[in-house]
Amino acid sequence: MDNLVTVDNLTFSRGDRLIYDGISLSVPKGKITAVMGPSGIGKTTLLKLIGGQLEPAKGDILFDGDSIVSMNRSRLYKTRRRMSMLFQSGALFTDMSVHDNVAFPLKEHTNLDSDIIDTIVSLKLQAVGLRGASRLMPSELSGGMARRAALARAIALDPDLIMYDEPFAGQDPISMGVLVKLIRQLNDALDLTSIVVTHDVNEVLTIADHIYILADKKVIGEGTADEIRNSDSELVQQFLKGQADGPVPFHYPSDELEASLFGEKS
Amino acid sequence: MNKYKAELMVGVFIALTIGAVLLLALKVANQSMTTEGDTYTLYAKFDNIGGLKERSAVKVGGVTIGRVTSISLDKQDYTPVVELSIMRQYAEFPETSSVSILTSGLLGEQYVGFQPGFAFDGIANLKDGDYLQDTKSALVLEDLIGQFLFNRGESDSGE
Amino acid sequence: MNPLQSLGAGTIDKIAAVGRAGVMLFGAIFALPKLKNVALTIKQIHVVGVQSLLIIIVSGLFIGMVMALQGFTILVDYGAEGSLGPMVALSLLRELGPVVTALLFAGRAGSALTAEIGLMKTTEQLSSMEMMAVDPLRRVIAPRFWAGFIAMPMLAVIFSAVGILGGHLVGVDWLGVDAGSYWSLMQSSVELGSDIGNGVLKSLVFAVVVTWIAIFKGYDSTPTSEGISKATTETVVFSSLAVLGLDFVLTALMFGIE
Numbered sequence: 042m043d044n045l046v047t048v049d050n051l052t053f054s055r056g057d058r059l060i061y062d063g064i065s066l067s068v069p070k071g072k073i074t075a076v077m078g079p080s081g082i083g084k085t086t087l088l089k090l091i092g093g094q095l096e097p098a099k100g101d102i103l104f105d106g107d108s109i110v111s112m113n114r115s116r117l118y119k120t121r122r123r124m125s126m127l128f129q130s131g132a133l134f135t136d137m138s139v140h141d142n143v144a145f146p147l148k149e150h151t152n153l154d155s156d157i158i159d160t161i162v163s164l165k166l167q168a169v170g171l172r173g174a175s176r177l178m179p180s181e182l183s184g185g186m187a188r189r190a191a192l193a194r195a196i197a198l199d200p201d202l203i204m205y206d207e208p209f210a211g212q213d214p215i216s217m218g219v220l221v222k223l224i225r226q227l228n229d230a231l232d233l234t235s236i237v238v239t240h241d242v243n244e245v246l247t248i249a250d251h252i253y254i255l256a257d258k259k260v261i262g263e264g265t266a267d268e269i270r271n272s273d274s275e276l277v278q279q280f281l282k283g284q285a286d287g288p289v290p291f292h293y294p295s296d297e298l299e300a301s302l303f304g305e306k307s
Numbered sequence: 308m309n310k311y312k313a314e315l316m317v318g319v320f321i322a323l324t325i326g327a328v329l330l331l332a333l334k335v336a337n338q339s340m341t342t343e344g345d346t347y348t349l350y351a352k353f354d355n356i357g358g359l360k361e362r363s364a365v366k367v368g369g370v371t372i373g374r375v376t377s378i379s380l381d382k383q384d385y386t387p388v389v390e391l392s393i394m395r396q397y398a399e400f401p402e403t404s405s406v407s408i409l410t411s412g413l414l415g416e417q418y419v420g421f422q423p424g425f426a427f428d429g430i431a432n433l434k435d436g437d438y439l440q441d442t443k444s445a446l447v448l449e450d451l452i453g454q455f456l457f458n459r460g461e462s463d464s465g466e
Numbered sequence: 467m468n469p470l471q472s473l474g475a476g477t478i479d480k481i482a483a484v485g486r487a488g489v490m491l492f493g494a495i496f497a498l499p500k501l502k503n504v505a506l507t508i509k510q511i512h513v514v515g516v517q518s519l520l521i522i523i524v525s526g527l528f529i530g531m532v533m534a535l536q537g538f539t540i541l542v543d544y545g546a547e548g549s550l551g552p553m554v555a556l557s558l559l560r561e562l563g564p565v566v567t568a569l570l571f572a573g574r575a576g577s578a579l580t581a582e583i584g585l586m587k588t589t590e591q592l593s594s595m596e597m598m599a600v601d602p603l604r605r606v607i608a609p610r611f612w613a614g615f616i617a618m619p620m621l622a623v624i625f626s627a628v629g630i631l632g633g634h635l636v637g638v639d640w641l642g643v644d645a646g647s648y649w650s651l652m653q654s655s656v657e658l659g660s661d662i663g664n665g666v667l668k669s670l671v672f673a674v675v676v677t678w679i680a681i682f683k684g685y686d687s688t689p690t691s692e693g694i695s696k697a698t699t700e701t702v703v704f705s706s707l708a709v710l711g712l713d714f715v716l717t718a719l720m721f722g723i724e
Binding site: 089092094118119121122124125126128129130132133134135145146148149150191194 | 502585589590596598599600605
Binding site: 313314316319320323330332334364411 | 519626649653661
C-alpha cells in the first residue's frame, strides 16, 4: 500500500519539554487516518510538523516520498499547495466574506478569471452546504458553519491531503454529525487522503480507516477501529472508556500530598 | 462597493496631500531662489559683515536677485570676502555698482543690498568673478552707540 | 536566577528580538512583489492613513492655533508679531508636524496594526495562510509596512499645512496680525529644501520606525489576550520613545550644524 505521509522516528521538544520521543506512523493514500490521544499531548504539533511549520529535533517526515524536513523554502511552499489544514478555530480571515475566504487560495495561486473563481467557490461551498451563506462575514457564522466554510477553503485547490485539527471539538451533535459525514464524503468523492487529529473517540471510530493512539510521547496503539476496540493495552482501554485514573494518571506529576503537607521542608 | 469606497477615500487622501504640498510649496516656502538656475558669481570685500550668513539674500530695491553662497576671510589682509551668486537674467550691472549690508526691519535678518551704478561710456558691465569695489559694511549697533556718544562728547566740549 | 543572570538573559532576549525584527522586515520588503499587493497596500493606506486623517487634521488645527496664541503674546512684547508666521511655520514644518504626527500615528494606527496582526496570529490566521502556501510576510506584513511608510509623511504634510492655516486663523483673523506679513515673512524664512524637505525626511524615518515596531510587536506577540494587550502597549511606548529620541538625532544632523 502506498503511503502519502510517513513519519519516521520523530523526536520533537518544545523548550525543555519533550513532546515526541521517536514516534513513527504512516498515512496511506486515499484513506482516513485518525490520530487520537489525550489533550495536551501535542497532536496539533504533529500536524504542524507535517506541514513543515515546525522542525523536528530528530527523525524525518516524508510527503509523497520527499522529505519535508530537508526541503528548502520554495520547495516547501510548492509542496504545501498539495496539502491543506483545517484549524481548530477554522482560522477564517475575519476581514473577508465567506466567498472571499474560499476564493483566497485560488486568487493567490492561480490566474483564473474571476468568473471561473466564482464558479469554483460556489461549487466548493455547495459541497459543504454553505452556498447560501457566501455573502456572510465569518463573525456572522456559528462555530460549526465557520468550520465548514474553512473546510470549503481547504479543498479549494483540490489538495492531496487534508489535515483536520480537532474538527469535532466543541460542536453540538448535529454539526458533529454533519462534519463526520463531510469528512467521509469528501475523502471518497475527491480521492483525498485525510488525517484527523481528535480526542472524540466515538466519531472517529465510525469514519477512520486506521487509528493511532498517542500518549506519553509515544504511539501506544494502532490498528483499525475493531482492532483498537479489542486492544488489550490498558492505556488504550482507559482512553476509549474515558476512565479518570489509570496508566494516564489523574494527577499532574507532583510530590506526594502527605509529604508536601506534613513533611519537613527539605 | 467596499473596495471601491476604500480606493475613493485613498484618492481623496492623496488629493488632500497634494493640496497641502502645494500650499507649503507656493504659499509658505521661499521658492524664488530654490531653482537656482543659471547664475554668475561676484565677490565683495567688507570690513565687517555683521550677521550676514550663507544663503542670505542679495536684493536690488527689495527684489531678490541672488544669494550669498560663501563667506571667507582673505588670507592677505584679513577682511571678509563674500561670494555672491547672481541670477544670469540680471547680468548687466555696471562696474560702478555698490553693495552694502542692510537689515530688514529692526529684528530682521541681514541681507546684501545691491545698488546698481550709473552706466556711461568707458564703464564695462560686471563679469563673472569680478570684485565689487564700492562696499559698505554692516552697521554694528555697539559701534553706532559708541560713535553717537563720542560725537556728543565732542559737540559738548565744542560749545 | 540571580539579578545578574536575569539581566544577561533579558539583554540576550532583547538582542534576539531585534534580530527577529530585522529578519521580518527584510522578509517583508524583499518578498517577491506582486501586482495584487498594490491593491492590498491601497486598502491598508485607507486603514492607516485615511482613518487617521480626522485626528491629524483636528490636532494640527489646534496645535497651529495654540502656537499662534502663545507666540503672539510673547512676540507682541517686542513688537515683532509679524514674525508669527515664520515661527508657526518653522516649528510645524521642522518639528511638530513630523513628531506629533508620528506620535498620533503610533497611538491611532500603530496600536491597531499590532492588535490586528496579533489577533490574526492568535486565531491561527497567519498559520493557516502559511499552510496555504501563502507567505504572511508578503500577504499581511508587507502591505501594512508600505502603507505606513507612504501614509505617514502624507499625514505629516497635511498636519503642517492645517497647522499653518490654524495659526492664520488665530493670528490674523482673531488677533489682528497683518495677513501680508504673516505670509511674506513666512516665505522669506522657510526654505523648500532645508525646512519642508527635511521635515518630510524626518517623517519618512519616523514612518519606518513606528510601522516597523507596530507590525513586529504584533507578529512577535504571544498569542494570548494578555500577550496582545502587552504588545499593543509596547508598540505605543516604544515607538513614542523611538520617535522622540530619533528626532533629537535627526535635528542635530539636519539643523544643528551650522
